[in-house]
Amino acid sequence: MSQENPLLQEFDTAPFSKIKTEHYKPAIEEAIKIAREEIQQITATEETPTFENTIVALEHSGEKLSRVAGIFFNINSAETNDEIQKIAQEVSPWLSEFNNDLLLNEALFKRVKHVFDERKKLDLTEEQKTLLDKHYKAFSRNGANLSEDKKNELRKIDLELAKLSLTFGENVLAETNRYELHVTDKNELDGLPESELENAEELAKKKGKEGYIFTLHFPSYIPFMKYAKNRELRKKLAIAFGAKAFQNDKYDNQEIVLKIAKLRHQRANLLGFKTHAHFVLEERMAKSPEKVNEFLEEMLEKAKPAAEKEFQELENFAKELDGIDRLEKWDSAYYSEKLKQKLFQLDDEQLKPYFKLDNVIHGVFLIAKKLYGIHFKEVFNVDKYHDEVKTYEIYDENGDYQALFYADFHPREGKRNGAWMTIYKEQQVKDGKNERPHVSNVCNFTRPTSKKPSLLTFNEVTTLFHEFGHALHGILANSTYSSLSGPSVYWDFVELPSQLMENWCYEKEALELFARHYETDEVIPMELIEKIKKSANFHEGMQTVRQISFGMLDMAWHAADPTSINDVKKHELEAFEATRLYPDVPENCMSTSFGHIFQGGYSAGYYSYKWAEVLDADAFAYFKEKGIFSEEVATKFKENVLTKGGTEDPMVLYKRFRGKEPDADALLKRAGLI
Incomplete structure (x- = not known):
């Protein structure tokens, strides 16, 4: 089989065009077998355990598996279908089981522990110490010190959790795909820009229908909520959006949410932690749930007065404009947009x-070149998983190859909502060679139509810069070991490069490099730049409170014992109590589609978006002080943060870059909240 299975051949770039769906399962099965043999070789040796023969050997084991599984799960996010989803359900338990067998392998742990216990006598570099600590903790935090029966209990929990989070994501995707708002009368769509009507009309045609179709995918949903005058239709679409996987049908996620929360808690208890949050936060900059809650409450205290004032102004504005007595969630984007236009004479259109x-794209590449000396060259000979994907080779100022970059920008049926960065090949130094990474950005931006190119909203521009910041973390990675490379850092540090990158979207010097009218090639006028800057803090209080509310909901699920919770919606309402501005919508529930914490890696970690905003505001203040293209600051950031990955404690790296600890007031000042 390995003869004809492209995934089992030696390859540098992923051989997408040769991969057939039926190749995935046997390839993952075979790669698990190879990885098991590699582990077997480490434990079978009679030699005394050393850093090289145990820790480094362990680090390099399972490489085939991580590449094959990486390709498969990336495809499951960006270009999935029923068959691939079915395979994901089958192979996830295999991977969980393999992972558990590895981390509960006594002979292997014994060797790792031997090296760990001897660490003071070894002459290790900072990076080697971090690697040793990481591998030792991987075992101890996954039950290596447990008794046999408890290890088995842990395996069962992990297996179930892997399946549940997959099903959770599949249900949300199915709910997103199955809903459509079909409108035949154009008069009902007053307020929507021509470009949005064009998109909706093209979608209807594609589905063989008259009129216009709007969906729950962001490029369709967000403009509708922002511009559609018809309040009833906005309400209909908003309720559908908020009711995803909360409709007591086959796609309902309520039971799954309860199960996930309870299993995570059980797992943490098994490992000697009070809650799932205590377990997770041991490996974060924040260190404890108390610290996170304190951070969120302090932020809330400073942001809430501004949020309440903004909400009151918005409610008065809606009443004055349209006689709206009570502002509802489906009014939020619409009247915010109207008020923003009134205050700043600025709208997305x-x-x-x-x-x-x-x-x-050209602009973000140019900014990366000015800051970090890298340049991008589009190439057409790299295998891709879809025609729409663009591929680029990246070189440094000396012309040395740095990385391969894949960019995939538009929504498709088989692609989940949102935007993310992912890696197809990790950077590492192996056998004396610095293996460079293959990095990808996946987004869901408005498609070009037959009449217009793809034109981005300003929000989409900041999203592109954000994901590209993550990509830079991968592209510039320069560690010895792949598990410490690039974005392999604490979750509350990982958002720093991405959020920092967004700052350039608001700066005149940066915008003038790429913001040109698609028809006239005229550079964006200065007054529009001024308006973008002024409007940057528009409703910042409400935005901040909204982010804090998600962090609090996350902590409500993970920082206390969830055993007695049996009503998802009721629990959610209690968590939102301190942050609520809008009346509740009974048909809606956030938790059942909160993919970040129930499907992605953000459980007990959603606060890290705000946490990283503090870091990024403080870091950008440094750039502002020295000039936004300051070579000195950019070099410090590149050398102490971007290239270093997870090789040292993030606070140590940050202080080395900045010369001091981050100052939370930098964020509040930037947001205009103090």
């Missing part, structure tokens, strides 16, 4: 012509 996707 005015800005979009200056943000043609190709120009924005």
Whole structure:
């Protein structure tokens, strides 16, 4: 089989065009077998355990498996179908089981522990110490010190959790795909920009229907909520969006949410931790749930007065404009947009012509070149999983190859919502060779139509910059070991490079590099740049409170014993109590589609977006002080953060870059909250 299975051949770039769906299962099965043999070789040796023959050997084991599984799960996110989802359900338990067998392998742990206990006598570099600590903790935090019966209990929990989070994601995707708002009368769509009507009309045609179709995918949903005058239709779409996987049908996630929360808690208890949050936060900059709650409450205290004032102004504005007595969630984006236009004479439709996707890509590349000395060259000979994917080779200022970059920008049926960065091949130094990474950005931006190129909203521009910041963390990675390379850092540090990158979207010097009118090539006018800057803090209080509410909901699920919770919605309402501005919508529930914490890696970690905002505001203040393209600051950031990955404690790296600890007031000042 390995003869004809492209995934089992030696390859550098993923051989997408040769991979057939039926190749995945046997390839993963075979790669698990190879990985088991590699582990067997480490434990079978008679030699005394050393850093090289145990820790480094363990680090390099399972490489085939992580590449094959990485390709498969990336495809499951970006280009999935029923068959691939079915395979994901089958192979996830195999991977969980393999992972458990590895981390509960007594002979292997004994060797790792031997090296760990001897660590003071070994002459290790900082990076080697971090690697040793990481591998030792991987065992101890996954039950290596447990008795046999408890190890078995842990295996069962992990197996079930792997399946549940997959099903959770599949249900949300199915709910997103199955809903459509079909409108045949154009008069009902007053307020929607021509470009949105065009998109909706093209979608209807594709589905063989008259009129217009709107969906729950962001490029369709967000403009509708922002511009559609028809309040009833906005309500209909908003309720459908908020009711995803909360409809007591086959796609309902309520039971799954309860099961996941309870199993995570059980697992943490088994490992000697009070709650799942205590377990997770031991490996974060924040260190404890108390510290996180304190951080969220302190932020809330400073942001809430501003949020309440903004909400009151918005409610008064809606009443004055349309006689709306009570502001509902489906009014939020619409009246915010109207008020924003009134205050700043600025709307997305005015800005979009200056943000043609190709120009924005060119701009982000140019900014990366100015800051970090790298340049991008589009190449057409790299295998891709879809025609729409673009591929680039990246070189440093000396012309040395740095990385391969895949970019995939538009929504498709088989692609989950949102935007993310992912890696197809990790950076590492092996056998004296620095193996360079293959990095990918996946987004869901408005498609070009037959009449217009893809024009981005300003929000989409910041999203592109954000994900590209993550990509830079991968591209510039320069560690010895792949598990410490690039974005392999604490979760509350991982958002720093991405959120920092967004700052350039608001700066005149940066915008003038790429924001040009797609028809006239005119550079974005200064007054529009001024308006973008002024409006940057528009409703910042409400935005901050919203982010804090998600962090609090996450902690409500993970920082206390969930055993007695039996009503998902009721629990959620209690968590939102301190942050609520809008009336509740009974048909809606956030938890059942909160993929970040029930499907992604953000459980007990959602606070890290705000946490990283503090870091990024403080870091960008340094750039502002020295100039936004300051070579001195950019070099410090590149050398102490981007290239270093997870080789040292993040606070140590940050202080080395900044010369001091981050100051939370930098964020509040930037947001205009103090």
